[in-house]
Amino acid sequence: NAGVTQTPKFQVLKTGQSMTLQCAQDMNHEYMSWYRQDPGMGLRLIHYSVGAGITDQGEVPNGYNVSRSTTEDFPLRLLSAAPSQTSVYFCASGGHYEQYFGPGTRLTVT
Amino acid sequence: AQTVTQSQPEMSVQEAETVTLSCTYDTSESNYYLFWYKQPPSRQMILVIRQEAYKQQNATENRFSVNFQKAAKSFSLKISDSQLGDTAMYFCAFMRGSNYQLIWGAGTKLIIKP
Secondary structure, eight states: OOOEEEEOSEEEEOTTOOEEEEEEESSOOSOEEEEEEOTTSOOEEEEEEEETTEEEEOSSOTTEEEOOSSSSBOOEEESSOOGGGOEEEEEEEEOSSOEEEOOOEEEEEO | OOEEEOOOSEEEEETTOOEEEOOEEEOOOSSEEEEEEEEOTTOOOEEEEEEETTOOSOOEETTEEEEEETTTTEEEEEEOSOOGGGOEEEEEEEEETTSOOEEEOOOEEEEEEO
16 A cells, blocks of 8 residues: 655756656545645645546646546646746645645756 | 634754644634644655544544644644654644645744754
8 A cells, every 4th residue: 555656756847848747546535636835835735636537726726737537646737837836746635534645746947 | 715824933842841833723614624744854744633623522642632722713732742753844734524625834843852
């Protein structure tokens, strides 16, 4: 049981490049979400999904895209990276009793 | 909209002491959940303790306990017999009963000194 896995752990992008952050969970959770963590702030919700084929926007969705084709996977796409997207990204899955987090991806956009 | 406030950016105590981290929240919901998560330097988010709003009894997990004051919308975390491994960022988070979205405080950096 691996829990929530994320790849890559670190990434450096140039402004304008695109990339996909991968997230997978093996706990059969319907709910999955993406957060970003910036210094001095709590985590902020980017996008979430309540099941395969169903996604919705969170607090800070601009510049990001998601899809959910399977229960296990919930990738986050950066369409055209900007320096303001430099952050640590966390994927999570779970329910009311606990949200399980991946190890995070540190993304730097230059 | 719900908000979560942690008023202590940083705290420092000696090993074996007791420390209390503060958290207040604002909501008009009656059904919700509250959490404390720990984030050590490894960056991993680890659940410390949770509280269901409908439960009057304060949650406890070994050395960790909460003081949940629903009317005051306060949810503080007490760490007893603090250990060096407790050094971490601690985040308070709120979740409505109608969805699974977490709303986070800005965090408190806790340093345990030997």
